[in-house]
Amino acid sequence: MPSLPNTYPPSSQNQLLGGKSQQQQQLLASGKTTQFPQFLFNAGFCQNGKAIGVTQLRRVAAVPVAKRVAEECNVELGLKVGYAIRFDDFTSSSTRIKYMTDGLLEALLDPLLSRYGVILVNEAHKRTVHTDVLLGILKKVRHTQSQSILKGPFKRGNTNIDMSDEVNGQRPNTLFTLKACQNTKLLPLKLIIMSASLDAKGFSEYFGGAKIVYVQGRQYPVDILYTYQPEQDYLDATLITIFQLIAIIHLEEGPRDILAFLAGQEEIESIEKLIHGHLDKLPEDRRKVITVPIYPSLTSEQQMNALKPAPSGFRKVTMTSVTIPGIKYVVDPGLVKARSYNPVTGMESLIIIPTSKAQAQQRSDSTIPEVKRCNLANVVLQLKTLGIDDIIGFDFMEKPSRMAIMKSLEQLFLLWALTDDYKLSDPIGHQMARLPLDPIYSKAPILANEFKCLEEMLIVVSMLLIESIFYFPCVRMEEARVARNSFSTPDGDHVTLVNSKMVMSKDKTIEKNLKKWCIENFINSRSLRHARDIHSQIQGHVQQMGLSVSSCGNDMLQFRRCLTAAFFINAAMRQPDGMGSFLQLKMQLQIHPSSVLFRSKPECIIFNELVRTNHNYVWNLTGINPLWWLPDYVSS
């Protein structure tokens, strides 16, 4: 182990990567998001009543950006400038600049996007699933349009921002209907793909050699210092760098906080111990350092406390796995934990990988697009809804593996969302596609409607979609366990979630002192808000679909049968040496210690989470009677 610096100035041998914060990056990006659409509008791209569509990755970005542009244009929001995000459409027939989240597949309503003259795809380099699907659809729209335009009386547009042309020799589009545009007067849709320059070539090639325009961004002065080579023990290297920085900033005026990016709670707790271990060896006057851990499972109050300034004379070292604004020194070992999905086993695991920034700078390739590393069931369902049946033949910018596509088709088929010939089923497939959930969760309320336990299922689905509402601080673990046990039942985790339903129903006696009640019961109030939000959204949807939110009362046997029918894909039987699963999974599973069924020995279970960390752990599980699993039994 290299020795820690005790003298000024410290050696620069072990400086790790320091970078600009996400907030700064957003500032850099804001000009093109707010100004560019206005330039296009002023240049006449909204003639003939056409609109400019601008995609955003996040709901929270779409709304304020639209507000700001409306202000700049001196118009009321919702008129010339508007936004559309799921559950919230703030546009009108006069809207000409429309901000929207990229997952909003407008093509559902209008396969040729004929209302739009220009579509700006923002932050395409992030390569979210939605971006990739959107690009594929836009390419298809362009192709379909060009086919009809070539036949029609209109010439192609030839302005200097035309960034897309069709690939020569592409086979004719047979999937998108041409009916909508036959005999109509169409000008070609302009596509502008905004991306970090490293990836521009890939997008250009995908759109048949589209023109690339480079825009110089305004840079914040950020010094980036690297280690000479990758560190074997990155925790140790991080520790050394933190103490080097403490030594440097001792001489400086102004803010003295240090932020260390770490991959997760475990690493944060380790480094905190290491820091204190080292501080104990230093002379009294150099021990004025406070350490502040921040990770997602802390409550928001604890996270807010962590952001308070350090006492005068103290240096503060914040160790985090989440982004925090206003920090001057950043130590970033460049590693994150990421979910990875194995389509063969259906297994997700948490792996530590280099951050995309480090990847992008060290090699010429960029991050693996999300579409190549996630469960595609939802993507396939959405594409089927758009009438795109040939998923294997869909022109993704980067194709997911055939195995991954087949696996999602199989899953959708098992959920009865697809018919025997892999077409969207009616009504189940169509109903499932209307719910903004992964297919396994969108099927659950539909089944629960038949089992007359939709009220219970809505609570469970909302709770399964969020981080747990039960909060377990290390120091008061036993008290927290007692609090959770007041809801728990030997039926399993799902029924335990149902038992906590009073927090969802906004019980008046609890609501009055909600904050106090949450603290006393070790409930994370932020998670609770999140769950309530999702609950009311899904409830609104299923009611619109005509399902009745009825309750099975105390009949938890009935509810467990329904859970079995909904989540039968994830079932496992107890083996002599632990939990071994059947169906497509052939691996040893263990019940996660956070489950109420940890230590109990159910014969047969269904579960919602399977993640490989130290073991293959399942959680959110319910013990079932294997007979319920049989198809005849489930459907009767």
Next chain:
DNA sequence: GAGCACTGC
């Protein structure tokens, strides 16, 4: 006997 962090439809 243990929990990566972000989104979106």
